[in-house]
Amino acid sequence: MKYIKIYSACVKTAFSQAAAYRADFIMGSFITLLSNILFPLVTILIYANGAEFPGWDMWEVLLIQSVYSMSTGISSMLLSSVVWVTMDHIRGGSFETVLLKPVSPLFFIMASNFDVQSIGLFLGGVIMAVIAAVHTGIGGLMDVVAFLLLFVAGLLVLCGMNLMMAAISFKWVGNSRIPEIFDSISTFGKYPLTIFPRAVQILSVLIIPVAVIGFFPASALLGRVDGKAFLSLIPCVLFLCLGIWLYNKMIRLYEGVGG
Amino acid sequence: MKKLKHILEECKAVAFVTYKEWSAYRTHSLVSVFVGPVYFIVQYFIWTAVYGDMGSLAGLELSETIRYFGASALIGYLTMDFADWNLQMLIRTGKFLTFTLRPMHHRFFALSQKIGHRVLGFFFEFLPCLLIFMLLFKVEIWPQQFGWTLLSVALAFLMNFYVNYCLGMTAFFLVKASGIRVVYQLFAQIFSGALIPLNFFPQILQKVMIFLPFQYTNYIPAMVWTGSEKIGVLGLSVPQAVLCQAAATLFMFLFSEVLYRCAMKQFTAVGA
Numbered sequence: 001m002k003y004i005k006i007y008s009a010c011v012k013t014a015f016s017q018a019a020a021y022r023a024d025f026i027m028g029s030f031i032t033l034l035s036n037i038l039f040p041l042v043t044i045l046i047y048a049n050g051a052e053f054p055g056w057d058m059w060e061v062l063l064i065q066s067v068y069s070m071s072t073g074i075s076s077m078l079l080s081s082v083v084w085v086t087m088d089h090i091r092g093g094s095f096e097t098v099l100l101k102p103v104s105p106l107f108f109i110m111a112s113n114f115d116v117q118s119i120g121l122f123l124g125g126v127i128m129a130v131i132a133a134v135h136t137g138i139g140g141l142m143d144v145v146a147f148l149l150l151f152v153a154g155l156l157v158l159c160g161m162n163l164m165m166a167a168i169s170f171k172w173v174g175n176s177r178i179p180e181i182f183d184s185i186s187t188f189g190k191y192p193l194t195i196f197p198r199a200v201q202i203l204s205v206l207i208i209p210v211a212v213i214g215f216f217p218a219s220a221l222l223g224r225v226d227g228k229a230f231l232s233l234i235p236c237v238l239f240l241c242l243g244i245w246l247y248n249k250m251i252r253l254y255e256g257v258g259g
Numbered sequence: 260m261k262k263l264k265h266i267l268e269e270c271k272a273v274a275f276v277t278y279k280e281w282s283a284y285r286t287h288s289l290v291s292v293f294v295g296p297v298y299f300i301v302q303y304f305i306w307t308a309v310y311g312d313m314g315s316l317a318g319l320e321l322s323e324t325i326r327y328f329g330a331s332a333l334i335g336y337l338t339m340d341f342a343d344w345n346l347q348m349l350i351r352t353g354k355f356l357t358f359t360l361r362p363m364h365h366r367f368f369a370l371s372q373k374i375g376h377r378v379l380g381f382f383f384e385f386l387p388c389l390l391i392f393m394l395l396f397k398v399e400i401w402p403q404q405f406g407w408t409l410l411s412v413a414l415a416f417l418m419n420f421y422v423n424y425c426l427g428m429t430a431f432f433l434v435k436a437s438g439i440r441v442v443y444q445l446f447a448q449i450f451s452g453a454l455i456p457l458n459f460f461p462q463i464l465q466k467v468m469i470f471l472p473f474q475y476t477n478y479i480p481a482m483v484w485t486g487s488e489k490i491g492v493l494g495l496s497v498p499q500a501v502l503c504q505a506a507a508t509l510f511m512f513l514f515s516e517v518l519y520r521c522a523m524k525q526f527t528a529v530g531a
Contacts, residue, residue, distance in 0.1 A: 045459040049317050051309045177290040184297040195308035
């Protein structure tokens, strides 16, 4: 209960801060929204030139990509700042100020750095998903339930990734390029899994389950997912657990310089 | 001759110091050794699936498209630039004042810095990725026409710098130019051909892009690198494309000079 109260107070503060710099917030959200609209351009151009991803029409691929955007939007809101804030604290030697707080360090950083601007990313994804879903049509109630389940699983993967990135920064101090490593890996989740070879499919379902971020939830919504997809829920939970464990473990490596 | 030698020595000194400074962060550059090949693999699978049985798409064969993405990634390592961020930071904080007092044009100083920074990129990003593409992925990535490619990449290097320098100079008028930078980067990513070759865009858009700086930083050099016989919507030959690139770079240089002079007239230092 205490944690919920703290979190909601922090989120309110984040909104108040955004309201103080309204123009910046609106501009930032608009740019994020614009970048979101331009993101599926490659897919549109491919189909406009008469080519296709075998077995997938344009709107189905766009649905995968919009679900991916929705997931990254939510994870950015909740956790993307964890990476940057942790990194900055470690580089600046001020992580003690976090450790001294009477709550879990991870929770404190998460709560106090809610990223309001990522709402643009999420909303862009939602708009795109609705447009795509209107064209493709969606399955029945069970498919929607499966979508929600897999969507949450995808969020767990992204949360795990963010925590791992933040954890790495305890050892690899000040490397602002760590997120690029994870961004490159998660690119596999933006496209139909079936276009990749078997080894990549296994890797992106069981080892680093990026297929669950966009591909599986969208497939579920289309009624194209089979029972095997739900096996990937286990690695998703494990991935998050690994992220939390690694972050808490790596905190011990922190060497303060006075704060 | 003596003046030229002096200029070269200045450039060498600044470039060397920048190289040494950034060498402390060489593992940052080494991230590209992982990221570059991963993105390349993704592109490889995407385009292999998309081409299917099709011989060519938007005038490009599959092997050309794969080479294009490899070349595009490698060119990115050689031309990467953040002169805009640097300059706007100097202006906003007032530190630019110290540069106006130096007997060296700041643009030349920034260019020399970029040369040093990218020499580091050459060793820690370009070369490892080139070797991975050639030896591990077995891609025929070696430029078809080495001389023209070298010239084209050099022009892309300058073009990228001058465009970014102009963007940085907007801070003289706006103080904080981060919004403009983000918008430019967004459009540059798409219209430079980094995501998809410009051949895939509608013809009218390709014609408009001739008059914009984006394609001269990536698409043209990547197409020259692949040795394409017909480049862009106009179907230019390699020498013609490089000539266009040179003209665009010269224009950008002159524009940056005009902008610099306008900016100097209204620059008010804050004491640094």
